[in-house]
Amino acid sequence: MKVRMGMALVLAAMAFAGIANAAEQTESRLTPVIPLPATVVPGEGAFRFDARTRIVARGEEAARVGRDLADRIGRSRGFVPALARRGGDNAVTLVLDPRAPLAGDEAYTLEIMPRGAEVRARASAGLFYGAVTLWQLATADGAQGTATIAAQRIEDAPRFAWRGLMLDVARHFRSVDEVKALIDQMALHKLNTLHWHLADDQGWRIEIPRYPRLTEVGGCRIPAGAAGRNADGTPRPYCGFYTQAQIRDVVAYAAQRHVAVVPEIDLPAHAQAAIAAYPQLGVTGQAPPVSPDWGVHTWLFNVDDGTISFLQNVLDDVMTLFPSRYIHLGGDESVKDQWEQSPAVQARLRALGLKDEKQLQSWFMGRLGQYLQAHGRHMVGWDEILEGGPPADATVMSWRGTQGAIEAARAGHDVVLAPAPDLYFDHVQSDLGDETPGRLGVIDLKSVYAFEPVPRELTAAQQVHVLGAQANLWTEHLRTNERVQRAAFPRAAALAEVTWTPAPRRDWNSFLQRLAPMRARWLAADFHAADSAFAxxxxxxxxxxxxxxxxxxxxxxxxxxxxxxxxxxxxxxxxxxxxxxxxxxxxxxxxxxxxxxxxxxxxxxxxxxDTRSLRARDSQSLRSCKGGLTLRMEDDAPRDGPRALMTADVFDPCWIYEQADLDGVRRLSVRVGQLPFNFQLWRDVKQVVTRTASQPGGALEVRVDGCAGRVVATLPLAPARASDALSVLDAPLAAMTGRHDLCFVFASGAADPLWAIDEVALLP
Known part of the structure; x- marks a missing residue:
């Protein structure tokens, strides 16, 4: 009986990997590619991609893709294939054919045969993606030297046009090289849209030469807490912005990898950094600081013609720097308090014949949206722009769940799904003790893979308005580039498959199989993808x-x-x-x-x-009493080196050590830290719980059998207040037996600092 060589290679690889059910995993071993291609047909035999293989490319566009492929093969396999203009056996041929019968400019075919391989596309984007697929096939074993690729025919095209990541650089700035590294990984996963969040309350990151104070003032803040002070107590500014030359460099770099960069200038809210630079843009005329806080702020742009002109001038520079069809104008979390309290704004509202502040925001966004439209651009806004009636051609980005997308699509607007918490990658991805900082609850890899971008409530006619989906990397708690990378991947790889691969083709178990070689590629690229799913x-x-x-x-x-x-x-x-x-x-x-x-x-x-590890719990392992606004935050006291991570509910810092085994326990040791309470909570501030200090300096109180139980230990905070660093508090514990819930609360008399537990240890 004749056995196809390609299938034999697959089965051998599966046996090598210890896969029990070979039949179920055939395709994931035949085509270990993320995202999984639309169709794969196994062939006979295998192609040996080695140092003698030539890459044949005709025309500059094909040659550019060929050089990129050769470079990636060189870094991965240790040999650089030569580029040639003529084909033959043992060649990879890249063909740009504008008349190819393919589904779109990002579609391609990849034919792998024993004598060679051919990538065919009608546009350079499809050719690039076909070459990326071939590179993934050639690096699946993680080895150097000759790559053996099973014969197969791949016909591939994306499910959605918008496959994106949003990177927030206002809260924590990322260098040009760091942004480029993220773009590289996006391109290698066929993600094609980088939404670049360039301005917010905490920083203005784009150079506008006509308005230099936007970056001179708005590009710097004094962080809250110990991070904002030098050792001698002087302010320690946190600064950063991109010159226009740097932005052009990033945009060109992304374009070469078929990633469109969509800039965001958030307005009319999230404007505090801009108003700090130019107070006349605000409602009150006063100059606030560039905010060191996270959360919902109340500073808004005013609605004067002068402010509209200012923002139009800013958009002139933005449109010059970014060729993207789309420009994002924000529109989210616009707390209307300042507008409601301003006689000038109210007079403007009445003069325009508007009903309320929601309609005023719609007018404001519409003015700028029309300005973009007059320049051949298209406005994108967060789903709040629906509240007062969105501009007619606006694309709606739905973040408050999916309801905004449903409402917008029904009204005929194009939509991008970016719902919280489903695709908010500032959420932690596991409850492990070494997880990165971020929001709780957990948004794990499987939940991202299970996300469906098309709401089932939409009719077939309405579904055509769904452009795609993106994940959002808000960086309040992602201070370092390593943390950004860990928060992004592998969850972005899951989203790549969600937005590229036909829904019936997606398979969770197959995806996990294909993640193993992908992890090796990340390690080889020195890219810090998280391992939370497998740790x-x-x-x-x-x-x-x-x-x-x-x-x-x-x-x-x-x-x-x-x-x-x-x-x-x-x-x-x-x-x-x-x-x-x-x-x-x-x-x-x-x-x-x-x-x-x-x-x-x-x-x-x-x-x-040891005895301690059996009875010690870090704050991640303790249960939050109420689970309100629960965050995993870092101790900001160390200026260099590692920082402790502590989990606390900002509204009510209270922890429960569930079913503590108290047999033989006589002593309690608690490591605590003090974090800055740098949260703008608007009307939610009424949810913040403070407990009256029962002694000078306050105390950590421990109760048994729940938070209403009797106090079994009181640990004074006064010694810990003497230092910004973590402190260890010790107290004797009366003899008890059996298992009991222990409740820990800080009776400190104030919300700031936010006292937090790092570890609780029950000791003999």
């Missing part, structure tokens, strides 16, 4: 006779968990986890990791098994 959770519990029962697991349940107890990192030959481990509590280091075949899926996680 091993080590959960110990006391057991009889001085031992511990340890459960190992990971978020996805994917891979084989292997472990060691001698302090060395696990390898593919280490013991496989099959059930709870019974281990002696003897200061040994338990280390674990998940593997797919011989590939580690994450960084190893470790826990030293």
């Amino acid at each position: 091993v959770r080590i959960a110990p519990a006391p057991a009889p006779s001085g031992s511990a029962s340890v459960i190992l697991s990971n978020q996805t349940g994917f891979g084989t968990i292997r472990y060691t107890t001698d302090g060395t990192p696990p390898t593919p030959q280490s013991p496989a986890y099959a059930g709870p481990l019974q281990l002696p509590v003897a200061e040994q280091l338990l280390t674990a990791n998940a593997f797919a075949g011989d590939r580690a899926l994450a960084a190893p996680r470790a826990l030293r098994l």
Whole structure:
């Protein structure tokens, strides 16, 4: 019986990776590509892509794609294919054919045969994406030298036109090189839109030479808390902006990778940095500071003709720098208090014959939207622009769930789905103790993969208005570039498949299989994608006779968990986890990791098994009493090096250690930190709970059997107030037996600083 070589290679690879059910995983091994192509037809044999392979490209556009492919192969496999103008055997041929019968400019076909490969597209975007698919196929094994690719025919085109990421650089600034690194990964996942959030209350990041104070003043803030002070107590500004030359560089770099850059200048709210620079733009005429706070601010642009002209002049520069069809004008979270209280604004409202401030915002946005339209551009706004009636040609970006998208599409507006919390990547992606800072609850990889961009409430005629979807990287709590990268990927890879691959073709288990080689590509590119989906959770519990029962697991349940107890990192030959481990509590280091075949899926996680680790809980492992506005925040006291991460409910900092085993416990040790209360909460400020200080300096109170139970420990805060750094508070604990909930609250008399728990340890 004749066996096709391509399928034989697939089955061999699956056996190598330890896949139990070969039939179910055939395609993910044949085509280990993200996003999964629209159609794949297996062929016979395999193509050996080696140092003698030529890349044949005719015309400058094809040659540019060829040079990019050759460069990527060189960095991945260790050899650089030569470019040629004539074909033959052992060649990769790139063909731009404007008459090719393909679905669009981003579509392509990729034919892989034993004698070579051909990418065909009708436009350079499709040719680029076909070459990216070939590169992923050629790097699936993560090895150097010759790549063997199973024969197959791929016919591919995107499901949606808008496949995006939003990067907020107003809260935390990212350098040009850092933005380019994100664009690189977007392009390699066929994401095609970078929404660049360039201005907000906390910073103005785009140079406008006509208005230099926008960056001179608006580009700097004094951070709240210890981060805003030098060691001698002097202010420590946080500054950053892009020159126009740098913006042109980023836009050109993105265009070469077929990523459109959509700029956002947020208005009429999120304007505090601009008003700090030019107070006449505001309602009150006063100059606020550039905000060091997160949340909903109340500073608005006024509605005078002079302010409209100012913003039109800014948009002139924006349109010159960004060739994108779309310009985002914000429109979100416009608290109308200042407009309501201003006689001048109210007079303007009446003169325009408008009913209320919502209609005034619609008029304001409409004036600027019409200005864009007159210059051949198209306005995008957050879904609040629907409230007073959006400009006729506005595209609506739905962030408050999906209802805005439904309403806008029914009214005939194009829409982009970017709903919170589904696609808000400032949410943490696991509840592991080493997770990055961000919002809770958890938005994990699987939930992103399960997102459906087309609301089921829309009719077929209305669905055509859904341009696509994007994830939003708000950076209040993503201070470093590593954290931005970890927050973005692999969840952006899941979104790439959601927005590219036909819905019936998506398969979660197949996606996990294809993530293993993708993780190797990220590591090779020094890109810090998160491993939260595969990282091993080590959960110990006391057991009889001085031992511990340890459960190992990971978020996805994917891979084989292997472990060691001698302090060395696990390898593919280490013991496989099959059930709870019974281990002696003897200061040994338990280390674990998940593997797919011989590939580690994450960084190893470790826990030293001792008496303390069995009864200690970090703040991530404690339960928030109410779960209001719960954030994972960093201690801002260290100026350099690592910072502790603490989880707290901003409205009510209160924690519960559930079912604490109090047998033999006589002492309580709590590590605490003080964070700046830098939150603008508008009307939600009434939800903030403060507790009267029961002693000078305040105290941490511990109650048993819930927060209404009796106080069993009081730990004074006065010693901790002497330092910005973390402090350890100790107190004796009366003898108790059995399991009880312990409730921890700070009775400090004020919301600022926000006292937070880093770790609670119950000790003998």
